[in-house]
Structure formats: C-alpha cells, structure tokens
Amino acid sequence: PIDMGVNIVVHSVTKYLSGHSDVLGGATVSTADERVEIMNTAVYFGGVMQPFDAWLTIRGIKTLEIRVNRHTENSHAIAEFLEDHPKIREVYYPGLKSHPQHNLAKKQMKGFGGMVSFCAGKSDKDGVDFINNLKIIKRATSLGSTSSLIQASGSMLYLEFTEEEKRSIGIxxxxxxxSPGIEEEKPEVAAPEGTKKTVKRVRKKPTTTTKGAADEAEKKE
Structure with missing residues (x-):
C-alpha cells in the first residue's frame, strides 16, 4: 500500500504474518517522517509486544511467502467450486471474473488472497447450519492460520448491529x-452426506462435501 501512495498502514500481526494462531499483535508501517511520532505515542498506550511474541512473529515471517501462496491457491480453487454450486447464492473472491473489482485486483495484486466469503442459504440460520455440519474445519473468528477456519459472520459477529446495518456493510x-489453511491438498469445504466417511480430500478441487452441508442446511429450513 505504501508503494501506492498510502502514508500509514495498520496491519494485524495476529493473522498472516505470524500465521500460526499463537500471537496477538499489530503493526504500524509508515514512511520515516511519521515513524518516530507513532513510536513515541504507542509506548504510552502500552502497545509494546512481548519479546516471545515478537520472536514468534519473526519466525512466522520466514515462511510468509510460502504460506500465502498456499492460502491463495486453496482459496481460489474453493471459490471457483462454490461459484458453480447451485445451493450457494453468492461468492465473494476477487480472483473470480464475476467479482466487480476483479480487474482492479489483477492490476494491484500478485495473487488474489486467502479469504473466501459466500452466502449459504437464505438466512443467517442457514449459515449457522452450514458450519455446524462441518467435520474437520474449525469454527473461529480468526483467519490466516495454517488451519482452515470458518465463521457465520451474521450470527457470530456484529451482534449489536441491526439487520439493516449488517446488510449495509455487505453481511x-x-x-x-x-479462511482456507495450508493443507497439502485442497481442503473439503464441509461435511459428508450422511455417511461415516468423515474426511475426503482431493488434489485439484474440493469434492462434493460442500453439497453435503448445503443439503443438511436445506433440510433444517
């Protein structure tokens, strides 16, 4: 962002930089002119990372490029799969040609990122039912971890928002x-279809396990 004219970037160290869900921190990146003032102000608010957390972050940064490439690869494959799924209403991922800012993303980014959002069903309850049918993906409000993490934003976050306010910000x-992890093979997106085979993995695209969760959510409507 600084190369594109941004003066100050506030970044979550907790997510992709550390990358292992074991650090809580943030970073402010700026040009030299603002840096001293920011540092002098931050110390008075207690914004100083513990040495061990700093070490964990440095460790994570060493594998950042490798991890982000895997996150991006998995996310793109999953987004393409979900976009073609009849029971998924909308998919939000800048790597898809259907995304309204796809061309801008191609211009600004080397990859399209490791986050995928979509609408499962027609209500917030459908979203909750969807993730409740997952078998190995962890339900969590974080992202950027080596493990795949998922949340139903309409019910797990923004609880103080009205329905109108949530819709106004795209929820x-x-x-x-x-947030797909860095699993060696593309992670399945959801639970199997009522069988005892609880884990399926594929080498190119997610399997029909997403269909299983969508079917289960539909049955509960």
Missing part, C-alpha cells in the same frame, strides 16, 4: 467467511 443473509 447478507447466510453470510459465511472462510
């Missing part, structure tokens, strides 16, 4: 935010 009915 539509059934909205699910998915």
């Amino acid at each position: 539509n009915p059934g909205f699910v935010r998915f």
Whole structure:
C-alpha cells in the first residue's frame, strides 16, 4: 500500500504474518517522517509486544511467502467450486471474473488472497447450519492460520448491529467467511452426506462435501 501512495498502514500481526494462531499483535508501517511520532505515542498506550511474541512473529515471517501462496491457491480453487454450486447464492473472491473489482485486483495484486466469503442459504440460520455440519474445519473468528477456519459472520459477529446495518456493510443473509489453511491438498469445504466417511480430500478441487452441508442446511429450513 505504501508503494501506492498510502502514508500509514495498520496491519494485524495476529493473522498472516505470524500465521500460526499463537500471537496477538499489530503493526504500524509508515514512511520515516511519521515513524518516530507513532513510536513515541504507542509506548504510552502500552502497545509494546512481548519479546516471545515478537520472536514468534519473526519466525512466522520466514515462511510468509510460502504460506500465502498456499492460502491463495486453496482459496481460489474453493471459490471457483462454490461459484458453480447451485445451493450457494453468492461468492465473494476477487480472483473470480464475476467479482466487480476483479480487474482492479489483477492490476494491484500478485495473487488474489486467502479469504473466501459466500452466502449459504437464505438466512443467517442457514449459515449457522452450514458450519455446524462441518467435520474437520474449525469454527473461529480468526483467519490466516495454517488451519482452515470458518465463521457465520451474521450470527457470530456484529451482534449489536441491526439487520439493516449488517446488510449495509455487505453481511447478507447466510453470510459465511472462510479462511482456507495450508493443507497439502485442497481442503473439503464441509461435511459428508450422511455417511461415516468423515474426511475426503482431493488434489485439484474440493469434492462434493460442500453439497453435503448445503443439503443438511436445506433440510433444517
């Protein structure tokens, strides 16, 4: 962002930089002119990272490029799969040609990122039912970890928002935010279809396990 004219960047160290869900921290990146003033102010608010957390962050940064490439690869494959799924209403991922800012993303980014959002069903309850049918993906409000994490944003966050306020910021009915991990093979998106085979993995694209969760959510309507 600084190369594009931004003066100050506030970044969550907790997410991709550390990358292992074991650090809580943030970073402010700026040009030299603002740096001294920011540092002098931050110390008075207690914004000083513990040495061990700083060490963990430095460790994570060493594998940042490798991890982000894997996050991006998995996310793109999952987004393409979900976009073609008849029971998924909308998919939000800048790597898809259907995304309204796809061309801008191609211009600004080397990859399209490791986050996928989509609408499962027609209500927030459908989104909750969807993630409740997952078998190995962890339900959590974080992102950027080596493990796949998912949340139903309409019910797990923004609880103080009215329905109108949630819709105004893009949290539509059934909205699910998915942060694919760095699993060696593309992670399945959801639970199997009523069988005892609880884990399926594929080498190119997610399997029909997403269909299983969508079917289960539909049965509960």
